[in-house]
Amino acid sequence: MSVVIVDAREWQNMLDLRTGKKIQVDSPAVTMTRGVLKRHPYPGDLDLQSNRWVTDTALDLIHTYTPRLVCLSYAQQYFSSRFKPLTEKELAQMINDVFEEAERFLNESGYTPVIVGTGDMTELAGEMELSKLDGLAFTSGWSARYAGLHQPSIRDLEHISGLPGFERLVSREEWINLFDAAPYDAEIIPDYLLVAREGWSFRAAGTPLRRAVRVPAACFSIPVATPLGEAQNITGIRALVEKNLENTKIALIVIEGVGLRHFPLPHAACSNSVDWYYYEPGEGQYLTLTTGIHQVFTYPSGYRYHQEDHEQKEYPLSGYFTKMTEHTLGEDFNGRSIAVGNRSMFTHMVYGADISVECFARNLYNQGCMAVIHRTK
Amino acid sequence: MRCNYCEWRCELGPQQYGVCQMYYVDQGEIRERFPHRWSSYSVSRMESLPLYHAYPGARCMTIGTTSCNFMCRYCSNGFVARRDPAEQIARMYVLSPEEMVRMARKLGCHNIVFNVNEPTVSLQTLAELKVHADEAGLPMGCLTNGYTTEESTELLCSIFSFMNISLKGFTPEFYQEYLGARDLEPVLRNIRRIAQTCHVEVTTPVIQGVNDGELMEMADFVADIDPQIPWHVFRLLPEHEMTEARYPSIDAINEALHDVRKKLDYVYFHNFVGSDWVNTICPGCGHEVIERFSLGCGGDRLCAFDCQDNRCPVCGQEIKIHGTRVLWNAMEVAR
Numbered sequence: 218m219s220v221v222i223v224d225a226r227e228w229q230n231m232l233d234l235r236t237g238k239k240i241q242v243d244s245p246a247v248t249m250t251r252g253v254l255k256r257h258p259y260p261g262d263l264d265l266q267s268n269r270w271v272t273d274t275a276l277d278l279i280h281t282y283t284p285r286l287v288c289l290s291y292a293q294q295y296f297s298s299r300f301k302p303l304t305e306k307e308l309a310q311m312i313n314d315v316f317e318e319a320e321r322f323l324n325e326s327g328y329t330p331v332i333v334g335t336g337d338m339t340e341l342a343g344e345m346e347l348s349k350l351d352g353l354a355f356t357s358g359w360s361a362r363y364a365g366l367h368q369p370s371i372r373d374l375e376h377i378s379g380l381p382g383f384e385r386l387v388s389r390e391e392w393i394n395l396f397d398a399a400p401y402d403a404e405i406i407p408d409y410l411l412v413a414r415e416g417w418s419f420r421a422a423g424t425p426l427r428r429a430v431r432v433p434a435a436c437f438s439i440p441v442a443t444p445l446g447e448a449q450n451i452t453g454i455r456a457l458v459e460k461n462l463e464n465t466k467i468a469l470i471v472i473e474g475v476g477l478r479h480f481p482l483p484h485a486a487c488s489n490s491v492d493w494y495y496y497e498p499g500e501g502q503y504l505t506l507t508t509g510i511h512q513v514f515t516y517p518s519g520y521r522y523h524q525e526d527h528e529q530k531e532y533p534l535s536g537y538f539t540k541m542t543e544h545t546l547g548e549d550f551n552g553r554s555i556a557v558g559n560r561s562m563f564t565h566m567v568y569g570a571d572i573s574v575e576c577f578a579r580n581l582y583n584q585g586c587m588a589v590i591h592r593t594k
Numbered sequence: 595m596r597c598n599y600c601e602w603r604c605e606l607g608p609q610q611y612g613v614c615q616m617y618y619v620d621q622g623e624i625r626e627r628f629p630h631r632w633s634s635y636s637v638s639r640m641e642s643l644p645l646y647h648a649y650p651g652a653r654c655m656t657i658g659t660t661s662c663n664f665m666c667r668y669c670s671n672g673f674v675a676r677r678d679p680a681e682q683i684a685r686m687y688v689l690s691p692e693e694m695v696r697m698a699r700k701l702g703c704h705n706i707v708f709n710v711n712e713p714t715v716s717l718q719t720l721a722e723l724k725v726h727a728d729e730a731g732l733p734m735g736c737l738t739n740g741y742t743t744e745e746s747t748e749l750l751c752s753i754f755s756f757m758n759i760s761l762k763g764f765t766p767e768f769y770q771e772y773l774g775a776r777d778l779e780p781v782l783r784n785i786r787r788i789a790q791t792c793h794v795e796v797t798t799p800v801i802q803g804v805n806d807g808e809l810m811e812m813a814d815f816v817a818d819i820d821p822q823i824p825w826h827v828f829r830l831l832p833e834h835e836m837t838e839a840r841y842p843s844i845d846a847i848n849e850a851l852h853d854v855r856k857k858l859d860y861v862y863f864h865n866f867v868g869s870d871w872v873n874t875i876c877p878g879c880g881h882e883v884i885e886r887f888s889l890g891c892g893g894d895r896l897c898a899f900d901c902q903d904n905r906c907p908v909c910g911q912e913i914k915i916h917g918t919r920v921l922w923n924a925m926e927v928a929r
Contacts, residue, residue, distance in 0.1 A: 223868040225829075225890070228844040230868035237887045237897070239870065261837075348635075348687050353700045420687075422701060426634045426658070426710065427673055428685055523637040524702070527922035528651060528896045533887050534867075577867050579892035582670065582831060584867045 219541075219565075219592075220247065221534055223577060224254035225585040234565070234589055235541075237533040246593045249281045250572060254588055259559070259576040261583040263301065265311075267293035267559050267576075268318045274574050275557040276325055282593075286458070286550055287328055287468040288507075288568040290558030291315045295474030295498060296581060298338045298431050299359075312479050319470050328468035331443040331458055333506065335498040336436030336489065337476030341429055342416030345380045354421035355407070355519050357537075358499045361432035364419035365407030365519015374409075382417025385493065386410075393514070395491055399504075401514030410519060412493070423519075425580060433497040436476045440484035450488045451496065455509035455546050462550060469546070469568075471506070473498050473560065500538075503560075503567035507546040515542070534587065536562040545569025553594050565589035595619045599746045600663045600714045601780045614663045615679050616715040626718045631686040633658045633674050633710055635694070637701050639922075641886055642893030643709055645735060646862060646874065647824045647913075648756040648793050650884060651896040652920040654735075655703035657694065658710020659719070660686065664739050665774030666762070668799065670891070672834035675711040691723040695730045704920050708736040708754075717749055724753045733917070737797075739773075740781040740788070747784045756793035756916050758826070759785050763798075764808035764815070772804070782815065789819050793916030799828040799865070802842035806850055813854040813861075821858050822877075822914040827851060828865035831891060860914070866890045874901075878911030 219234035220242050229251060233240050257274045260266040268291045275289055294311040297303060303311070323330055341361075347354030352369035366373070366386075377383060387410040393403065413419055415435040441448055445461045448454045458467055477486060489495050489502070491511065496502035504512035516522065522537040532538050547554040547569035556570035564575035565587075571594060577587040597604045597612050604612030606619045617624050640652040660682050662675040669676055689697065698706050706727055713720055713736045720734075727734050735756035742750055750757075761781060762773055769775045788794055796816055800806050809827070816823050829847060832839035848863055848871070855861045863871040867890040874884035883906050885898040900907055904915040 225844060225866040225868065226841045228866070230870065232868060239868075344685070346687065348689055348697065349693065422636060422697070424634075424636075426636075426671070523653070524923060526639070526895075528898070533889065533895060577890075577892075579889070582833070582891040584831070584890040584892070587867070 220590040222247065222250055222254060222588045223585065224587065226258050229254065232534070234534065235531050244593070246572065246590050250574070250588045250590060253277050253574060254586055257586070259578070259583060259586040262293065262296040262559065262576065262578050262581045264293070265314070268315050271557050271559055272318045272322045275322055275555070278555050278557065278572065278574060279326055282553060282555055282572060284555045284571070285466050285552035286462060286547065286554035286570070287326070288547065288554065288556035288570055289319070289322065289468060290471045290473065290560040290564055291318060292473040292558065292560045295335070295338070298474050299429050300427055300581070302430050312475055312481065315472055315475070316481055319472065323468060326468070327466065329443070329445065329461070329465045330468050330470055331441065331445060331454065332470045332472060332482065333454060334440040334475040334477070334480045335471060335473045335502060336439050337434040337478045338431040338474050339416050339434035341418060341432050343382050344418050344420045345382055345413065347377070347419055347421040350376070354411070354419065355521055356419055356421050356423040357519055357522055358516065359425060360497055360499065360518045361418035361429065362413045362497055363518035364411040364421055365517070365521070366409040366411055367407050367521065369409060377411060382414045383411070384414045385412045387412060395494060396511045396513055398511040398514050399508065401517070405520045406514055406517050407519045427580060434476060435495065437488065437490040437495050438477060438486040439489040440477050440480035441487045442480070442482040442484040447485045448487045451502070451505050452509050452511060454487065454506050458546060459550070462552065471503070500563050500567060503563065504542060507567050507569065508542065508544055535566050538563060538566050542566055542569065547571065548591070595622070595624065597624055598743050599717055600741050601743055601776065602663060603743065614661045614715040616661050626716065628659070628679060628683055628686070629719050630688060630690050631659060631683060632689055632694070633660050633682065633686055635687065635697055637703060638707070639893055639895050641896050643707055643737060643758060644797070644826050644864070644894055645707070645756060645758055645795055646826070646884070646886070647795060647860065648735060648916040649705060649733070650899055650915065650919045651922055652704040653702060653922055654705050654707045655698040655701055656707050656709045658708060659716040660711060661715045662712040663714055663741055664712065667772050667834060668801070668830055668832055668836040668839070669834040670831060671710055676834065691719070691726045694723055695726040695732065698732055699730060702923070703732070705733045705735060707734070713738055713750070714742050714746065717746060717753070720753050721749065740784040741775060742780070742784055744783070747787055751788055751791050754792060757788060758795045758797055759788065761785065761796050761798050761812055761816070763805040764811045768805055772801070786819055789823060795824040795826060797826040797828055799830045800842055800847050801830045802840070802846065806842070806847060809850055809854055813857045817857045822860065823858070824860040824862065824914070825858050827861065827863045829863070831865060864888045864890070864894065867892065874913065876906035876909060876911050876913065878906055879909035881906055881908040883913055
C-alpha cells in the first residue's frame with residue numbers, strides 16, 4: 218500500500234493512494250515525511266519562491282532518508298511563462314533563478330546531476346476553436362499542439378484542414394504505427410490526432426479556462442547536461458542514470474519550459490521526438506523519460522479521460538492516472554530514492570521514487586502539498 | 595433606463611453597461627452585449643461544484659460566460675469574472691443554445707450547470723438555453739450569489755431547478771467591504787424565495803477572523819428556512835486580491851461548526867484536499883448514506899451511495915436529494 222500524506226497547511230490527513238480511504242500508519246518514514254511537509258508550506262505555482270521550495274524540501278528530505286537517487290522537477294518558470302505576460306528580461310531572470318536553485322541543491326548535497334530541459338516556450342500565435350464540429354474534439358493534459366477528434370464527419374475534416382494554424386491530421390492507425398510504445402488500450406485513442414503548427418493551440422472541450430500567453434515550442438530535441446555521458450534519445454536518459462547509479466549518487470533534475478534555446482549550461486541535444494511527433498511537457502514526456510519506453514498512448518493526447526472518471530476509478534489523488542505506472546526509474550532501482558517537484562498530480566506516479574513530495578495544486582490553485590510513500594528501504 | 599436583473603439596478607443606456615458591463619439598452623429594451631458567448635464548457639462531477647444533494651454521481655456540463663456583479667476580494671475566477679468582458683470576447687466560444695445542448699449530449703452529460711461566474715449577468719442567453727435543454731431532457735442548475743432583484747429571481751427559478759447559493763457573510767458591512775455589494779438583505783430574501791420552488795444548497799467561504807463569528811447566525815437563518823438545506827462551509831482559498839491572506843485554520847473552523855451541526859441536518863466542511871467532513875450522515879440514525887472524496891479545488895467525487903430510493907437503508911429516514919442517483923457513464927448519448 219502506498220501511503221499519502223496531504224498537507225493543507227497546518228492540517229494533515231493520511232490516505233491510501235489507491236483508494237483514497239483514510240488510513241492510520243505509524244512508521245519512522247511517516248513521521249519524517251509529516252515533518253518535512255509541515256516545515257515547507259507550498260508557496261504556489263506562480264510564486265517566485267516556488268522553485269526554492271523544491272530545493273529546500275529536497276534538502277530536508279535527503280538529510281534524513283539519504284537516498285542514492287534524487288528526482289527533482291522545477292516548474293514555476295513553466296507555469297509563469299505559460300500564463301503570465303512576461304517580458305524577455307523577466308523570463309531570462311526566471312530561467313537564471315531556476316538554474317541557481319538546481320545548483321544550490323547540487324552544491325549542498327553533492328549529487329551528480331543529470332539535468333533535462335523539457336523544451337522552450339513560444340508566444341501563442343493563435344487558437345483554433347473546434348466547438349462547432351459534428352464530431353467531438355477534445356484536448357487533454359494542457360496540450361496545445363495536439364487535440365483528439367472523435368467520430369468526425371467529412372465536413373469536419375474539410376473544415377479542420379482549412380484552419381490557419383493546422384499542421385496535420387493523423388489517423389489512429391498512423392499514430393499507433395509511428396511508435397514502438399508501452400502497452401496501451403487502443404480504445405481510448407481518438408479516431409484522429411489533430412496537430413497544430415508551432416505557436417498555435419486548439420480550443421475545445423477539455424481546454425483549461427485560464428488562457429495561455431505562451432505554449433510549448435516545437436522541440437524535436439531537448440537539452441541534457443551531465444558529466445555522465447550522452448543520451449541520443451529521451452528513451453535513453455533512464456539508462457544513462459541507471460548505469461551510473463551503482464557508483465554515483467545521482468540527481469535527475471527536470472527543468473520545465475526550458476529547451477535548447479535558453480538552456481544556460483553546456484549540454485547535449487537529445488531527441489524528444491519520433492518523426493513529426495514531439496513531446497510537450499507533461500505526463501507522456503515524463504513517463505517516457507523515467508521508463509525508457511515511449512508512453513505516448515498511456516494517456517494519449519485528446520482522449521476523453523472523463524469517461525474513466527467514474528466512482529470506481531482508483532488513484533483519486535493522481536489526476537487521470539488510473540493505475541500505478543510499472544517499471545519507473547524509482548520502482549526498479551533497488552537503492553533509496555526520493556522525488557520532489559512543484560509539478561502536481563503526477564510526480565509521485567512518474568518517478569516511482571520511494572518517497573515523493575509534490576505540491577497539491579490544480580489549475581494553479583494552491584491547496585498545499587502531498588507526500589507519497591510507496592516503500593522504504 | 596434602469597436594469598432590473600440585479601439589486602444594483604444600474605442606469606443603462608446604449609453605451610452605458612452597468613456594474614457587470616454585460617447589459618445595455620437598445621430601442622427601449624435591455625439587451626445582452628454578448629449573447630451566446632461562453633468562456634468555457636467542460637465536464638465535471640456534480641459533487642465538484644459543489645452540489646451534494648442533487649443527482650448524486652451525475653456528469654455535468656459546466657458552463658460560464660464572463661463578468662460578475664460582485665467584486666469579491668478573494669474571487670477564485672477573477673481572471674474571468676473580474677476582467678472587462680469586452681477584452682475577453684474575442685477568445686470566447688460562440689455557441690448558440692442549440693449547439694450548447696448538442697455539446698452536452700456529445701459529452702454524455704446528464705445536466706448543465708452554470709458555475710464559472712454569476713448567471714445573473716447572462717440571464718437572457720440562459721433563458722434561451724433553458725428552452726433547448728428542456729427539449730433534450732437536461733435539467734439546469736447554477737451557482738449564484740443570490741443578488742438578483744425579485745423579478746429576476748423569478749426568472750432564475752424558471753431557468754434553474756437546482757442551485758447553490760453563496761451566503762458569503764451575515765452583515766451588510768461584510769458584503770460592502772469584501773464583496774463590493776450594497777447589502778446583504780436581498781440575498782437572504784432570495785434564498786428564502788428560491789428554496790420554496792428549487793433545490794437549494796448554500797455555500798459560505800470562511801475568512802478566519804472576519805466572518806467565522808457569524809456562522810451560528812447563518813446556520814440559524816438557513817435552519818429557519820429548512821434545516822434540511824445542505825450547507826457547504828468552505829475554507830477560504832485566498833485568491834485574487836487576497837493571495838497574501840492566511841489560510842484559515844481547519845481545526846478552528848471545525849471546532850466552530852460543532853454547535854452548528856446540531857441545527858442543520860447536512861453540514862459539510864471542505865474546499866481543501868482530504869477533508870473528513872464531506873460524507874452524508876443520516877440525520878435519523880447516523881448511518882453514512884453517501885460517501886465522497888474531496889480534492890479541494892480539484893473537485894469532489896461520489897464514492898459510495900447507500901441510499902436507494904433516497905432513504906437510509908438502516909432506519910428508513912428520507913434523505914433530502916433532488917432527483918436520483920446517476921451513474922457516471924449512464925446515458926452516453928449518441929449524436
